[in-house]
Amino acid sequence: MLIEAIMTDKIQLAFDAGDVFTPGSPINALDLFAGxxxxxxxxxxxxxxxxxxxxxxxxxxxxxxxxxxxxxxxxxxxxxxxxxxxxxxxxxSDTYTSLWRKQFNDIIVTETRMGIGFNADQIEVSRRLVDTLPEQITxxxxxxxxxxxxxxxxxxxxxxxxxxxxxxxxxxxxxxxxxxxxxxxxxxxxxxxxxxxxxxxxxxxxxxxxxxxxxxxxPRMSGSETGQIVTNGLTRLRMTINNEALEEIIGLSQGLPYITHLLALYSSKAAIARDSKVVESSDVDIGIKASLGQWQQSVKSAYYHATKSQQPGHIYKEVLLACAVAATDDLGYFAAADVREPLRHITGKPYDIPNFARHLKELSQPGRGEMLSRTGEKRRIRYRFESPLLRPYIIMRGFSDHLLNKDDMKVLALTAPYKKV
Ligand SMILES: Nc1ncnc2c1ncn2[C@@H]1O[C@H](COP(=O)(O)OP(=O)(O)OP(=O)(O)O)[C@@H](O)[C@H]1O
Ligand SMILES: [Mg+2]
Structure with a gap:
């Protein structure tokens, strides 16, 4: 049987979604480029x-x-x-010379020269530009x-x-x-x-x-720019999204287009799977779970190391989540005091700094995935996530593990824990 014959519209559309939302690769097409x-x-x-x-x-x-x-x-x-x-x-491994060799590598120059002999015709000579350069380029x-x-x-x-x-x-x-x-x-x-x-x-x-x-x-993208990524892509697929679902994707993206692509891809696939051309909030729920599985491996394994523990009742997951939703300064730094309120909200318990100070310290050490970097002297210690992709991953894990619900996430989206650099 020909492949085309078994390729139903639905399967085709799911494939097309993978061409339009590309978390793994940079954009090349102008109509998919937003803002x-x-x-x-x-x-x-x-x-x-x-x-x-x-x-x-x-x-x-x-x-x-x-x-x-x-x-x-x-x-x-x-x-x-x-x-x-x-x-x-x-x-x-690059040197100054190797960088410019790479730059000039594909350029061919053509020169017109006189042929040899009396009455000779002009001839064209092509050379690779790199071959004309010295060994060490200045x-x-x-x-x-x-x-x-x-x-x-x-x-x-x-x-x-x-x-x-x-x-x-x-x-x-x-x-x-x-x-x-x-x-x-x-x-x-x-x-x-x-x-x-x-x-x-x-x-x-x-x-x-x-x-x-x-x-x-x-800087990170504005909410309207990440929203445009979603709507540009869906327009190509002849699909739409309702406001609630769009707001959720925008909030969770935190201005990082990689996450917008990831969520839009799996949310639109969820809508396609139920034969709908409109992405809804329930599709985003499925999209979140599917995205977690596809996240960069380095982020997933750092999370695993950060939260594993033999002790029952440990609170590494909760502390990490509280860090991910804590308010930060312009460069993404937060202090232990910024973690207290979110931790109380997540656990429903009146934790104070001495209850989790050790966790913060450990989370910035190799044994716990080195998720946070630490700077500053005693009493003025500040933390920052090592990679911008950790924060949204932890928040979505929190949702998938039922530590946060969608209403919490809406509040978080409003007070998005990043500021434009
Ligand atoms: N303006 C945009 N419109 C739509 N999608 C975008 C836009 N900018 C980036 N993306 C998407 O975001 C993701 C990351 O983009 P890109 O690889 O260009 O970022 P980068 O800053 O070069 O990342 P890195 O620092 O890892 O090299 C990709 O999936 C890309 O398709
Ligand atoms: Mg790049």
């Missing part, structure tokens, strides 16, 4: 003005790579200029190469995961390169992307290139 107009405008400004370069930084999973992917589509078809935006991923080599290329097209080399580069001198040389390209007014724009709280975390020597480097922080 981010400020960041896009800032980057396009850097590209369109000679002498400017850009640095895009933010938490893990906020959509940095997706943004860089849609840039070439946005620039496509601009009058007068042809743009090429090669994107490479940096890794811990900022000046990069400047000259980009200058030559700019006669035919404008190169916008994108360095993603720049935080992975281990050698300090690489970021110094990259700053030198940016300075040089800017001083020589070379029509090329370097874009650096990485996970960091601030520019300092990505490129130490940025003072010398302050004027040439447009700094673009990538």
């Amino acid at each position: 981010r107009s400020d960041q896009i405008e800032a980057i396009l400004n850097a590209i369109s003005q000679r002498g400017y370069h850009a640095i895009l930084y933010g938490e893990r999973g906020v959509g940095k790579t997706s943004l860089s992917n849609v840039l070439s589509q946005l620039l496509h078809g601009r009058k007068n200029s042809k743009f090429l935006l090669p994107r490479i991923n940096c890794d811990a 900022p000046d080599d990069v400047r000259r190469t980009l200058e030559q290329l700019s006669k035919g097209l404008i190169l916008v080399p994108i360095f993603d995961e720049f935080d992975r580069v281990r050698q300090n001198y690489v970021s110094t040389l990259m700053a030198d390169t940016i300075k040089m390209l800017s001083d020589y007014s070379v029509p090329a724009t370097i874009i650096l992307i990485g996970v960091a709280d601030s520019v300092d975390g990505l490129i130490g020597e940025h003072q010398s290139i302050e004027r040439a480097l447009i700094q673009i922080p990538m």
Whole structure:
């Protein structure tokens, strides 16, 4: 039997949902890309003005790579200029030379030369650009190469995961390169992307290139932006969602598009499974449970280590959940006092700081999955979750383990435990 014959509409739709909601991979299609107009405008400004370069930084999973992917589509078809935006991923083994080799790897240059002999025709010679570069590449080599290329097209080399580069001198040389390209007014724009709280975390020597480097922080998404991810995707599937379910997905996403995709995928599959084209709150319940199983393995195993205990009646799960819903400062830090009220709410018992101070300390140690990082001196100790994906996972686990109900979650969604960076 032909595959098409057994592929019912319902199965097809479930497959399509997997193409539209893609928690595992960055967005490539413009119609599925939501929001981010400020960041896009800032980057396009850097590209369109000679002498400017850009640095895009933010938490893990906020959509940095997706943004860089849609840039070439946005620039496509601009009058007068042809743009090429090669994107490479940096890794811990990279040197300055290896980074630029990767950038130039796929570029072939064609030259027209005279053939040999009298009356000879012109011939075209193609060479790989990397083959023309010296063994050790310097900022000046990069400047000259980009200058030559700019006669035919404008190169916008994108360095993603720049935080992975281990050698300090690489970021110094990259700053030198940016300075040089800017001083020589070379029509090329370097874009650096990485996970960091601030520019300092990505490129130490940025003072010398302050004027040439447009700094673009990538905050979490607003509720309307994550909502748009859901509705954009469902529109493609010719499905809709009711308000209650949409609000739940927005609240649980906490501005992280990865979680929006995960929840939207499994909630829409739940609606499809019951032959409905409208996603409802009960589908989100199923979506939450299914999402927990699909979460990044590192998060699941950290949670397991954090909450396992031989002692009956232990409260690791509850303390962790209280941390996940505690109010934080702008950088995500909270103190033991911020955990007290949520813990009382979750357990219904009048716990005080001495009852759970030890738990907090342990949760920041390797034996309990190192979920929290600790900073500050005695009495001023503050904690922060190691990864932004831990918090929403713990909240959804809390719901699935009946430590929180949906009404609690609605309140939490209103007082979402994050602030825009
Ligand atoms: N503007 C957007 N519209 C719709 N979906 C998005 C958007 N931005 C990101 N996503 C989705 O969010 C998830 C994470 O995005 P992406 O991989 O681009 O983030 P990132 O910041 O590069 O993450 P990392 O720090 O891990 O490299 C992906 O599933 C992606 O499809
Ligand atoms: Mg990325």
